[in-house]
Amino acid sequence: MIEIVAVIVRWVQLAANMILIGSSIFLVISIYNKAVVSTPWLIRLERLLPWIAGVLVIGLLALLAVSSSLATGVIGHAWQPSAWYEFLIKTRTGHIWMWREGFAILTLGIAFIIRNSHLNRAQWRYILCSIFAIVTLSLGSLGSHAAAEEMSVTSILPYTLHIVLAGAWFGALPAFLLIIFTKKKGQVSQKIDQLGIQTLKRFSIIALPIMLGIIATGVIVADRAVDTLYGALVATEYGWLLITKVILLIFILVIASRARSIWLPALSQGQDLIAMGTQNLRKWVRVEFVIAGVIILLATILANTIPAKHSLIEEWPYPFRFSIDATWEDPSVQTQVLLGASLFLFAVGIIIFGKIKKWALLRSIGVSGVVILSSFAVMLPPIAVQAYPETYRNTPVPFDSISIAKGAGYFAENCVVCHGPQGKGNGVLAKSFTKPPADLLTEPHTERHTAGDFFNWLSKGIPDTGMPGFEAKLDEEGRWDVVNYIHAMSRGYQARLMSPKVIPDDPSTGPPNFSYTAHDGSHGILQDFRYNKSVLLVLFSWPESRERLAQLRAQYYKVEEGGTEVLAVPMHSLNSESLAEITEEIPFPVVTQGAKEITQSYILYRRTLGRPDLLGEGAIPNHLEFLVDRFGYLRARWIPVADAGGWSNMRLLMKQIVQLKQEKEILPPPDDMVH
Incomplete structure (x- = not known):
């Protein structure tokens, strides 16, 4: 009341x-x-x-x-x-x-x-x-x-x-x-x-x-x-x-x-x-x-x-939705949409013409209304795609390293035989299907379909394709973990254009969030640095990365003055002796808890134009570095085996750090969830 x-x-x-x-x-x-x-x-x-x-x-x-x-x-x-x-x-x-x-x-x-x-x-x-x-x-x-x-x-x-x-x-x-x-x-x-x-x-x-x-x-x-x-x-x-x-x-x-x-x-x-x-x-x-x-x-x-x-749309009430992203690559769709748009503009012209000629109101509304309805009849059906009750459901699981790592495990257990170890749709059973499994890596399925669509397919399967449902095998959180993993795979592939140089004023890629505990007792999540510092995330192997860590140790004060924190993440488990040697007099945190999940998430961003890494199970570099700006966007990446020189030249790295420090906020921070 x-x-x-x-x-x-x-x-x-x-x-x-x-x-x-x-x-x-x-x-x-x-x-x-x-x-x-x-x-x-x-x-x-x-x-x-x-x-x-x-x-x-x-x-x-x-x-x-x-x-x-x-x-x-x-x-x-x-x-x-x-x-x-x-x-x-x-x-x-x-x-x-x-x-x-x-x-x-x-x-x-x-x-x-x-x-x-x-x-x-x-x-x-x-x-x-x-x-x-x-x-x-x-x-x-x-x-x-x-x-x-x-x-x-x-x-x-x-x-x-x-x-x-x-x-x-x-x-x-x-x-x-x-x-x-x-x-x-x-x-x-x-x-x-x-x-x-x-x-x-x-x-x-x-x-x-x-x-x-x-x-x-x-x-x-x-x-x-x-x-x-x-x-x-x-x-x-x-x-x-x-x-x-x-x-x-x-x-x-x-x-x-x-x-x-x-x-x-x-x-x-x-x-x-x-x-x-x-x-x-x-x-x-x-x-x-x-x-x-x-x-x-x-x-x-x-x-x-x-x-x-x-608003939460827990259950989409219609069997279809309209999507330009999912249909636009079809030339016939483009033709029909442009034709429909032309008819709509023609209807606007009729309204203006009727006003000039002083048509009766009903006549003007009637003629223009018929043309407008015709424009919708031409324009909308081609961009209609199948939808499901879960299509617009918000994922309850954040896009973070823990979820992605779990999703990677579920994917390896249940999906690799059809979709392949890297999700390209080339698994050992792929040729047994009339319609090949979807290429989840190189094709933009995550751009064309919602997270809820993927959740529906993982839950109930896709009829007439051989894709089974996993509702009985994976709990709800597990299915959302797989959705996050698929998104991480796709984002990682789309990020292959990234290089050691920051593209000015062009944030676009939201990296996975992660939690960590470091050797010095510090702990937190990646989001803690938002609006405060940029982050240089260093995924290293020991002892292969010994020289690079020594270089970062010597130049850390310059990096810190540039408003950037260094987080070092071991890609493999370290024994106590190695950890003690690495952390001796090191001025930045070395992650001791959460490193495995961070590594599993960020190696998905390893691909470059020169090294697309599409064959077999993929080749994992033993050292990768990522630069995340203070607004939460992944802005640059250095992979020594792919980018000769790169940030081993500290002047080049400092130039990128200064660039990010000078930039104002361009976009709101990336969302914590996939959509």
């Missing part, structure tokens, strides 16, 4: 805040003509402002009450001031609320001044009221999903602009209706009627860029909320709410277009056209206002719903 009350409270205070913004802006553009100041609609609007501001102030108080209750889970805290105080003092949302309430009170004060200054109206008062209302609304964006993910101007600004522009549009509709109904009741002279019409037309001019701004910022906000998980649009609460909001917005755009192009111009024509324009405006602007109110309600619910990209 408290959740329903919270939705209503958020909706009411948001709507009041937006109406204050829109009404104030409407008054600003109205007062340019001094003859307007005595019009009944303006007087009524000024009288309404304190009431609306009062609703905002009280609504925010109610919001504080329900927020306190929701934060603690105790319904009784909704009417306990002591709980309110705790919420205000101890939460960021509480701090934001105090600023919002303060500016709401200032807005209420200026609203009273406007109401009591009807004999001495001044545009600056309306401007000040709109500024206070805008600040009150904008402060709320500091508690949005965008702010929760990243407290930065680039993250928050699109959302802030979106709600402020929405307020300028939605909030002006009551003033719009006041003018229309005042005209209908016949309480003003013809001159003042014309002034009202001029005001409506003036607002209509700025309404177009405002709506374009709403759409543009809305696309940005929605894109960030969905990210690349477009399937969530039709499988999550957030997605369906967003789709409903967009559909309602389309209805509003149709109404606004008719009002701007037909009904408003009719108010300056003959009596019959004036009557028609007035009647339609009265009817449809009211409908627009109601629909807009529903959109604001949906926006309120969306703001407190888990974004689509974070």
